[in-house]
Amino acid sequence: MALGTLIHVNHRRKRPTLLTEAYAPEEKSKTQALNDFLVFGTVTMAVLFSGHVQHSFGWRAVNFGVIPFILIMLVAVSSLLWSRRRLANAVT
Numbered sequence: 001m002a003l004g005t006l007i008h009v010n011h012r013r014k015r016p017t018l019l020t021e022a023y024a025p026e027e028k029s030k031t032q033a034l035n036d037f038l039v040f041g042t043v044t045m046a047v048l049f050s051g052h053v054q055h056s057f058g059w060r061a062v063n064f065g066v067i068p069f070i071l072i073m074l075v076a077v078s079s080l081l082w083s084r085r086r087l088a089n090a091v092t
Helices: 003-012 026-058 059-091
Strands: none
Touching: 026 059
């Protein structure tokens, strides 16, 4: 399920998203609109760019091109888990 779908489901259920809860009431709509624009704009650019890369260099280049992003995400998640464990150990 895409992030945009989750955002719209939350609006139908009349529950605000965590993103908009961090802003003042008069800024919530502008913040949600910017978030939607960035999410869907990024998806659009990624599709167009990957199509160009696939056409020019083949599927192998597309698949290898994702590896740096996967590594960045693994480092970020590992860092988050490590800091949460360290915080939990410090509290107890």
